[in-house]
Amino acid sequence: MPVEARLRDIQAITDAALSRLDDHELLAELLDRLREILQVDTAAVLLLDLSSGQLIATVAAGLEEEVQQGVRIPVGRGFAGLIAAERKPVILDHVDHTTVLNPILWAKGIRSMMGVPMMAGGKVVGVLHVGSLTPRQFAGHDTVLLQMAADRAAAAVQSMTAQADRIASAALQHSLVPSALPAVPGAEMAARYVPGTGAVGGDWYDVFTQPSGELCVVVGDVAGSGLAAAVIMGRMRSALRAYALEYLDPGEVLARLDRKMRHFEPSALATVLYAVFDPAMDQMRVCLAGHFPPVIAVPGQPARLAGAATGLMIGVDADVQRPVTTVTIPPDALLCFYTDGLVERPGEVIDEGLTRLCRVVSADPPEAACAAVMGALIGSEPARDDVALLMLRRQGDPAGLARFARHSTDGNYA
Amino acid sequence: MTQTPDTRFPCEMVSGVPVVVTPDAIDITNAGALRAALLDCYEHGHGRLVIDMSRTRFCDTAGLHALVGAHKHALAEGGEIRVVISDAAIQRIFALTGLDQAIPNFTSLQEALPQPPAS
DSSP states (O other), X not given: OOHHHHHHHHHHXXXXXXXXXXXXXXXXXXXXXXXXXXXXXXXXXXXXXXXXXXXEEEEEESOTHHHHTTOEEETTSHHHHHHHHHTSOEEESOOSTTTOSOHHHHHTTOOEEEXXXXXXXXXXXXXXXXXXXXXXXXXXXXXXXXXXXXXXXXXXXXXXXXXXXXXXHHHHHHHHSOSSOOOBTTEEEEEEEEOOSSSOEEEEEEEEEOTTSOEEEEEEEEEEEHHHHHHHHHHHHHHHXXXXXXXXXXXXXXXXXXXXXXXXXXTOOEEEEEEXXXXXXXXEEEEEEBOOOOEEEOTTSOOEEOOOOOOOOBTSSSOOOOOEEEEEOOTTOEEXXXXXXXXXXXXXXXXXXXXXXXXXXXXXXXXXXXXXXXXXXXXXXXXXXXXXEEEEEEXXXXXGGGGSOOOOOOSOXX | OOOOOOTTSOEEEETTEEEEEOOXXXXXXXXXXXXXXXXXXXXXXXXEEEEEXXXXXXXXXXXHHHHHXXXXXXXXXXXXXXXXXXXXXXXXXXXXXXXXXXXXXXXXXXXXXXXXXOO
């Protein structure tokens, strides 16, 4: 092939004008151009679905049935599966059920095929392959051209996936973090949730009341970010609410939650704080699963960490008993619950971050206290990690509250 | 693009046990690669792996996730991982998350390695 023609082909694949298309249109246009340049009858993009380990036909030109019928090829098997597993181009001169898993291809009489891996960030994201109804010998420069198109397609796919994940996880996060906090006699509350740079993460807070009138507060952080973390966060939030209705002891609730997570989400890891307030709001029982302790600010005194005992994170392995600590809350005292994004900074011991937080928390009305903490610790820099913050202040003793009988729960929580 | 061994997480045999030295900071940017390197290195250790974190000064939840992943993998196979933690910041994170009670940890590589049989 003359050099000019080859250059023209490369130009068709790398064409800057393609960038003006949206990602899905770009893939379709690339496949059309490939069919013309390589003089093939079919071209298809199969994308790797990480959860199933299968390649799923996503865009096709020539044999659109592949996409319409939802063709799925396991990585490691068949022609496309081999390309994804070996991460290198494969050329096939003999197409039948022994070499190609997808029956559409051999039933339609495809005779020769060539495919290349689609790589992004060092990982396989899919496979791009072309096929011809007449027998043909694909040459080295055909493979090079196909690989250029695959690189282009991989970048488009990366951007498509990232955008879809961002939208979905933001919607999920938004639907799960309560926009309005419940009105509870004797308590005032305010909260903030701020996603980290780039992606929504797995931080959440939750506030609900028990039929008994006890107020429950949850703050948690699922390791990871994006849609995967947000989905796990949603499941943890629902499971915790369910166990909270069944068991009075916060330690028992977190133990059940841990067991559920280790069984159904064995690769998940999370920190959770769960606190139950007496109806009189004068004390809380708090259990920590690897979560940082709350800060308590009593009027007229410097804020400090509420001395709550530590327990193991959720999702590790052992069936551990987590200690439950009873914290006394004086009238007008404020409690500050938060996630690590608020206090963790590279290059410093976590205690420095905790000390910084204690310095800025005061027993102000919760809205003002939230604003002061976010202003001092987050400021105008976008946070790296997401941040959840919940402030709760016990209102001074209105006479009516005294008649709520306190549950007698002292004793064996350690 | 080809797969090359991850040079950020060298795996060396010390007294017959694979030892991975973790970098200055472990966070979302390198935790995934660390997790893969730990699992890979564990395969060479006949059920043992030492993670030397004595150079590490920062480890966030993503980093802990990688360590716990390796710990659970080893447990499931009847093996064990040990971590070496000498930095106060990392010791504190292990204490606050309760992981110091769950993953065997030592303050020096020497202590983490199997002791030679007494003669």
